[in-house]
Amino acid sequence: MDAKDMGADLEKILVTEDQISARLAEVAAEIDADYAGRDLLLVGVLKGAVMVMADLARALHHPCSMDWMAVSSYGAGTTSSGVVRILKDLETDIKDCNVLIVEDVIDSGLTLSWLVGNLRSRGPASVEICTMVRKPLALDVDLNVRYVGFDLPNEFIVGYGLDYAEKYRNLPFIGTLAEHVYQR
């Protein structure tokens, strides 16, 4: 799916496919260096992190394991409820593991604040966060995000894993939707 397939739904592209892959290569190089000589478990947060997890894992030279969690903090709309539920838990016992949470977006920061606390309570050696996008509100919460792809303005974004009403996840870029899409 690309911009022309979206017809009138797209308002603008904020991050292109080329920008995403160039930035992921930089982030992967940092992770390779930081975790040299240590085990690494990537924990992708479903569903939005599928794209970044797949591309990041392939850009890494460091051997790593992968596992997935699904949590729910958003309803059908575009704002975080702050109440987080585990929909799918890890299959891995993370005691003494170096865990790197991989996310598509940190917006209010509520989901990740909760998730970091939850994973820390399981006795890992370390827990760090890698997100493709961080929004300004996340800077107000007490969340140390070690790897950030892009700091973007406070707009609702879609593409590269990010959905609106389960659509647009398969766009290879990150963009915003035209106003009329929200009024359907």
Ligand SMILES: O=P(O)(O)OC[C@H]1O[C@H](OP(=O)(O)OP(=O)(O)O)[C@H](O)[C@@H]1O
């Ligand atoms: O910083 P916050 O305001 O808490 O928002 C971030 C969360 O929202 C998105 O997930 P979403 O609930 O949309 O689920 P999805 O990944 O399945 O689309 C994203 O993947 C984070 O988990």
Ligand SMILES: Nc1nc2[nH]cnc2c(=O)[nH]1
């Ligand atoms: N699709 C999408 N999901 C989000 N979850 C938190 N912020 C966002 C956003 O901007 N877009």
